[in-house]
Amino acid sequence: MDHSPQHSEELQYSSNDITALQTVTAYPALAPELAWERLRAVEVDRARLAENRIVTLDRTHTAYAAFDMMRTRTLQTLRNNQASTIVITSPTPKCGKTTITLNLAFSLSHQLDCRTVVLDLNLKTPRFEDVLGVAAPFSIDTVLSGATPIARALVRVGENLAIGTCHRSVEYSAELLQSREAAKVLKQMQIDLAADVILVDMPAMLGSDDVTAFLPNADCALLVAAAEDTTIPDIDACERHLAERTQLMGVILNNYRHT
Ligand SMILES: Nc1ncnc2c1ncn2[C@@H]1O[C@H](COP(=O)(O)OP(=O)(O)OP(=O)(O)O)[C@@H](O)[C@H]1O
Ligand SMILES: [Mg+2]
Numbered sequence: 679m680d681h682s683p684q685h686s687e688e689l690q691y692s693s694n695d696i697t698a699l700q701t702v703t704a705y706p707a708l709a710p711e712l713a714w715e716r717l718r719a720v721e722v723d724r725a726r727l728a729e730n731r732i733v734t735l736d737r738t739h740t741a742y743a744a745f746d747m748m749r750t751r752t753l754q755t756l757r758n759n760q761a762s763t764i765v766i767t768s769p770t771p772k773c774g775k776t777t778i779t780l781n782l783a784f785s786l787s788h789q790l791d792c793r794t795v796v797l798d799l800n801l802k803t804p805r806f807e808d809v810l811g812v813a814a815p816f817s818i819d820t821v822l823s824g825a826t827p828i829a830r831a832l833v834r835v836g837e838n839l840a841i842g843t844c845h846r847s848v849e850y851s852a853e854l855l856q857s858r859e860a861a862k863v864l865k866q867m868q869i870d871l872a873a874d875v876i877l878v879d880m881p882a883m884l885g886s887d888d889v890t891a892f893l894p895n896a897d898c899a900l901l902v903a904a905a906e907d908t909t910i911p912d913i914d915a916c917e918r919h920l921a922e923r924t925q926l927m928g929v930i931l932n933n934y935r936h937t
Contacts (some may be wrong), residue, residue, distance in 0.1 A: 725853070731777050732810075742781075746788075752764070765889060765899040765900070767882065769884050773907065780796065786875055790837070792874045798841075798879050799818065802881055805845070813891055817831070819854060822854050822857070823860070898929060907934070
């Protein structure tokens with residue numbers, strides 16, 4: 679007895695079915711507009727922003743213009759490369775990563791047709807809640823581990839800026855950052871929110887494996903160097919490391935003093 683035609687038809691059917699299932703899982707659970715509407719809306723503390731040199735929300739300090747230029751170049755690069763996720767790092771701590779990330783995020787939020795997500799993935803020394811004066815209901819590390827749904831942890835400022843904050847110092851954070859669950863959650867977040875830009879504030883690269891662990895989830899990176907503090911060999915080493923693993927969008931020289 680020869681069942682081969684029927685058998686091959688069955689196989690054909692089942693392989694289509696698998697393809698269909700895989701496609702379905704990549705769709706958002708809700709329309710993006712609804713997903714954004716459901717995020718908890720918060721007000722940031724504008725006095726804290728000013729104290730922490732975040733100038734792009736109110737645009738009262740002239741420094742906002744430099745961030746707007748950075749925003750526009752960043753958007754064009756992302757669009758040209760069909761990319762969205764940018765890691766912001768530096769060779770050593772305190773080069774100004776968080777200051778630059780949040781200024782860039784608020785500058786992007788003025789672009790009303792652009793949806794931006796900004797995440798505090800400096801899981802050892804998170805700073806967003808202090809700088810912004812907001813308290814999110816759940817810490818972003820619990821989202822990466824799959825314990826909290828994305829929609830319950832992110833908060834929304836205005837219509838088009840979503841923020842994920844971290845509540846505590848996370849032990850063994852590199853293991854979480856390179857976990858399969860984290861990769862899955864981040865992909866789903868991008869799809870659910872139809873995010874045009876995802877900014878990821880990270881720790882310094884030298885002396886920790888967090889950035890290396892996370893890079894497979896990112897499309898590109900910005901390296902922040904502090905004028906007068908960061909050494910050229912450190913910049914070179916970090917540039918090489920990043921260029922081998924992702925698209926290095928550029929090096930930002932922060933804290934430069936005009937003489
Ligand atoms: N261009 C600047 N001019 C003056 N002060 C700055 C500038 N950029 C950042 N700072 C200040 O330097 C300090 C460190 O900045 P920030 O927290 O952004 O650095 P970081 O690289 O994120 O640090 P960490 O490695 O701890 O995450 C803050 O007090 C910030 O306000
Ligand atoms: Mg920081």
